[in-house]
Amino acid sequence: MADNLSKKMISCTVDFDRPGRQVGQFHVPFSGNDDAWGVVPVPIAVIANGKGPTVILEGGNHGDEYEGPIALGELIRDIDIEQVSGRLIVIPAINQPAVQAAQRNSPIDGLNLNRVFPGNALGTTTEQIAAFVHDVLFPLGDVFLDLHSGGSSLDILPSAVIEPGNTPQKHQDNMRAAMAFGAPVTVVIDNRGDPRTATASAARYGMTSVGTEMAGKGTVSIDALALCRHGIRNVLASVGAITRPVAASATPTRLCKLSPLAHVLAEDDGFLEPLHPLGTEVEAGQACARIHFLTQPQRRPVDLHYRASGIVYGRRQPGRVRPGNCVVVVASAYEGEPA
Template identity: 70%
Template structure:
């Protein structure tokens, strides 16, 4: 099957090249037991006014992360076309089935969308959605904003995320975008080198890329949502799509990175007790927490120790753990010069 035939699998109800504000869907075919010719209607908005950069904004890659979808829905409703110079392509609930189910992964195929890029136009439902973004939308874009939080399983310090650039120029642009977003800290995260994330795929497409982690714990954060609303407009103003009057001056963030020793993984089945709040400065070798065995009262808890020094950046939200679960993430100071 040719690339043209693959693209014909999708139906799009908006015109990406037309000026004005349009709200519609792109539709991925879904043939299931109770709907032979059904589709997944993924909401998409296009706000275009003349020439200028194209910014693609995505929320809901994981369906249990809420700040991004809320802020993007507000942006769609509130932005006046006259204030735009260029084009906004806004996908507030990209993983529509997961958003409706409030799950990290899609209830249709069980796939984590942020580990499936560049997707597959002939694959499962999640792979097809990712392929549309990668193959159809990314070639249009200059800047990609991917809004995440910790979801149900993690609570994370609200922060901008710096995707490692593939060139010095792209990396500098990514750092600048994270700096103007306006969070107290920005963290370089490469997802342990996994190339299948949306931001890694966008970087390969040559765009300036910024991500976020906006709290988590399976709920919305007042502080994180305020940062998200402000940060979106700051980035859009910094690239010239919105007027500078819509931006809010912010101090430069502290830069951190996740080293290969950042993630603290348990080897036991029990209940995890964390010892330090988010933001606590810790040192390698310190006790981070304990895994307790509630039905074995004679058994002493197992201690987990930090593998690197820095601050407690993220902490597992559910107390129940099993072997392989990530309990703590430590962010270490980053020495890169800000630009």
């Protein structure tokens, strides 16, 4: 029923079965204060040629993450259609309201698109966008590539992300596709077991599912954008969607995971002093940051400590912290065999 509702309520200006290059929109109904019968227009492109897999590529899931949308826009404009074997469905700014506002969550309903899958065809704007992707697009797809960055609140090592597969075979498929991206670090991340992310939802659907984290800090990283441009085409080539060899990385990827002890959380309201740059080798129990109390100079800072050993994978970007903020993330060595 949700599938039929999404198709009925959300119109699309592209034909998913037509060969060639099409650029259009899907229209999410939105009756706001200033428009009784308006829509949220979400850009979408279909690039199809011959036989091969269908790959769904998504950027802008969070609106303050820019490398993915930039690289996908370039892909839509520049890819040689004769290189394509199959079909690319490209959504460079999936969370259009959040992208326009340059913020993580949608300004319309305050929701995080990456925490509402599989969505709700009768829900809010964000839930309807997720439902359209899940109910209409996922049935067409074989591979899902979801391009993230750290956003405004996180500085993170540019990396490919392995979504845990539902079966050993699908996990191997996800690992192979993520490692083909060619990032210096490849990390197994399950978002603390949260099933509401886009990649987790795609994996449940049986698709090969890959994510990324491209730097962050709410800016565009020159190096991360270059990595993203090449990585997208590497993944497409690795799954047979384009005819070009996978470019070898200058250095082999480092395979890691986020363990249940990866995240260090603040327990005080204050100002953060990180102690190590990204990529530093650290040990569990070692001091990782201090929280200072700038308006209470008599109060000594509070030390925080790593809970896992590995490398510093991500750090909080704003200096101000409050209880519950994630301030540091450690990626530990992955014990399994590479794909």
